Amino acid sequence: MGIGPSTKETSMHHFRDPLLDVVSADEDIDLLGIIIVGSPDGNADKLLVGTRAAIWAQGMRADGAIISADGWGNSHVDYANTCEQLGKRGIPVAGLAFHGKNGKFVVTNAYLDAIVDFCKNKDGIESNVLGENNMNVKDCRKALAMLKLKMRKSDAERGV
Amino acid sequence: MADIDLGRLVIRAFDIKSVSWGDEMKVTPQGEMIISKSMLPDLVSSMDTIEAVDIRLIQPDEHDQWTNTILDIIPISTKALGVVGEGITHTLTGVCAMITAVDTEGKQCHEFGSSEGNLKEKIIFDNPGTPSSTDVIISFDVTLKAGMGQERKGPYQAHLLCDRFLQVYREQMKNFDGKLCSARNEFHNISRPGKKRVVIIREVAGQGAMYDMQLFPHEPSGVEGGRSIIDMGNMPILVTPNEYRDGILHSMQ
Numbered sequence: 001m002g003i004g005p006s007t008k009e010t011s012m013h014h015f016r017d018p019l020l021d022v023v024s025a026d027e028d029i030d031l032l033g034i035i036i037v038g039s040p041d042g043n044a045d046k047l048l049v050g051t052r053a054a055i056w057a058q059g060m061r062a063d064g065a066i067i068s069a070d071g072w073g074n075s076h077v078d079y080a081n082t083c084e085q086l087g088k089r090g091i092p093v094a095g096l097a098f099h100g101k102n103g104k105f106v107v108t109n110a111y112l113d114a115i116v117d118f119c120k121n122k123d124g125i126e127s128n129v130l131g132e133n134n135m136n137v138k139d140c141r142k143a144l145a146m147l148k149l150k151m152r153k154s155d156a157e158r159g160v
Numbered sequence: 161m162a163d164i165d166l167g168r169l170v171i172r173a174f175d176i177k178s179v180s181w182g183d184e185m186k187v188t189p190q191g192e193m194i195i196s197k198s199m200l201p202d203l204v205s206s207m208d209t210i211e212a213v214d215i216r217l218i219q220p221d222e223h224d225q226w227t228n229t230i231l232d233i234i235p236i237s238t239k240a241l242g243v244v245g246e247g248i249t250h251t252l253t254g255v256c257a258m259i260t261a262v263d264t265e266g267k268q269c270h271e272f273g274s275s276e277g278n279l280k281e282k283i284i285f286d287n288p289g290t291p292s293s294t295d296v297i298i299s300f301d302v303t304l305k306a307g308m309g310q311e312r313k314g315p316y317q318a319h320l321l322c323d324r325f326l327q328v329y330r331e332q333m334k335n336f337d338g339k340l341c342s343a344r345n346e347f348h349n350i351s352r353p354g355k356k357r358v359v360i361i362r363e364v365a366g367q368g369a370m371y372d373m374q375l376f377p378h379e380p381s382g383v384e385g386g387r388s389i390i391d392m393g394n395m396p397i398l399v400t401p402n403e404y405r406d407g408i409l410h411s412m413q
Contacts (some may be wrong), residue, residue, distance in 0.1 A: 004272055004273035005229070005230065005270075005273055005274065005275035005282075006273075008289075008411070009289055009364075009411060010232050010233040010234070010289040010290070010411050011232050011233065011234045011235065011381045011407070011409065011410050011411045012232075012233040012234060012235050012256060012288070012289050012290065012291075012381075013233075013287075013288050013289025013411075014381075014404065014407065014409040014410075014411065015235045015237070015380070015381055015405065015406075015407045016235075016288040016289070017288065017404065017405065018288050019360060019362075020360065020401055020404055020405055023358060023360055024350070024401050027352065027355070028355055028356060029352065029355055029356055029358050030351055030352040030353065030354075030355040030356060030357045030358065031350075031352075031358055031359075031360070031401060032357055032358065032359045033359060033360075033398050033399060033400055033401070034359070034360045034361075034362060034398070034399050034400075034401065034404050035359060035360070035361045035362070035396045035397070035398055036362050036364055036373070036375065036389070036396065036397045036398075036399060036409065037361060037362070037363055037364070037394065037395070037396040037397075038363075038364060038365070038366025038373065038389040038390065038392075038393075038394025038395070039363050039364065039365055039366050039367060039371075039394065040366050040367065040390075040393075040394040041366075041367045041368055045393075045394060049393070049394045049395055049396060050363075052395060052396050053361055053396040056359075056396050056398065057359050057361070060357070060359060061357060062357050062358060062359045063356045063357045063358065064356060064357075064358045064359075065358065065359050065360075065361055066358065066359075066360050066361070067360075067361040067362075067363065068360075068361070068362055068363065069363040070362075070363065070364055070365060071365060074367065075363060075365075078363055079363055082361065082363065120284075126273055128273045128274065128275050128282070129275065129281070129282055129283065129284060130230050130233075130275050130282060130283045130284065130289075130290060131283055131284040131285075131287040131289050131290035132284045134287055134288065134289055136287070136288070147358065148356070151356055
């Protein structure tokens with residue numbers, strides 16, 4: 001659930017998910033699958049499940065990951081940790097999240113440099129309007145382009 | 161290296177042209193849908209957190225009306241062949257289901273921000289997660305018993321009630337003649353050896369009450385047979401692209 005109606009991702013959203021459409025259609029990408037990870041209430045659990053997701057990605061020998069969150073604030077704690085756990089394992093990560101004015105990251109780290117803010121509300125707020133602050137195709141294309149850049153940079157640094 | 165096809169999913173869409181009240185629950189591949197409230201009393205009495213349910217048919221020119229907070233927008237789909245993620249799915253276009261909920265004390269079913277108000281101002285239509293502006297919305301307005309909107313069981317039963325109602329239509333949709341569909345889409349899980357290996361990670365709600373997700377329902381975007389991400393410890397689960405786009409996730413919001 002989005003923390004607030006405007007970031008909520010409905011069952012319909014998952015059925016017509018733009019992120020999957022964009023990534024799966026890209027012929028330069030070998031899409032390994034979709035990892036669904038919950039955002040628990042407790043802090044220790046948040047760190048645990050995000051770390052497990054990163055270990056999955058590493059075990060799958062992912063060259064890169066795109067991560068999204070359907071909420072903000074509380075959900076950004078897990079989100080930032082999962083990005084860090086991926087980054088620490090040498091997996092370039094780009095992502096999509098709601099920030100606007102009232103959803104800045106509550107925690108931060110060195111691996112949050114390619115996050116697309118999908119806030120659409122003109123005042124940058126959680127507006128309580130269903131569907132207003134959801135990702136669209138343009139956001140997803142941007143996130144994928146940022147990931148491609150990071151993967152290329154990572155290859156260059158490793159001399160691949 | 162050549163691409164490898166790891167699996168196929170066919171989604172046939174049947175465009176619904178009219179949704180109206182009647183004495184029976186019926187849907188046809190030609191695009192007629194008839195809604196009856198006859199099974200609601202039995203459904204309500206089978207759910208111990210639910211006080212009452214009303215169904216409204218909201219036509220595209222009737223968005224100027226009150227709504228309680230919106231829990232979910234749900235496509236109406238069923239498996240005609242195979243299981244979620246493979247085989248053939250029949251889905252309806254031109255219509256979708258919406259669940260709203262409030263309790264008997266007037267408290268909206270939400271934790272942080274709610275979307276009650278005038279419907280036309282509370283939904284951005286034509287987004288991936290919202291109805292098209294031309295859709296007929298079958299609105300399930302659930303009244304929960306006092307305080308049940310903030311317990312896991314309340315919103316869960318609201319979703320389950322809607323799911324069981326829709327199942328009557330799904331059973332008819334399974335037998336639709338595929339040749340009568342208005343659109344046919346074919347999706348493949350494609351492996352592209354040698355290309356950049358990318359995984360998508362979707363962080364979803366698992367904090368409790370309505371902050372929950374149902375995975376692995378029997379029907380696309382369904383509830384029955386599913387498992388809660390909370391009950392699975394919020395642990396990461398891997399699904400295929402076709403499972404995802406066939407509705408293996410149901411938002412319990």
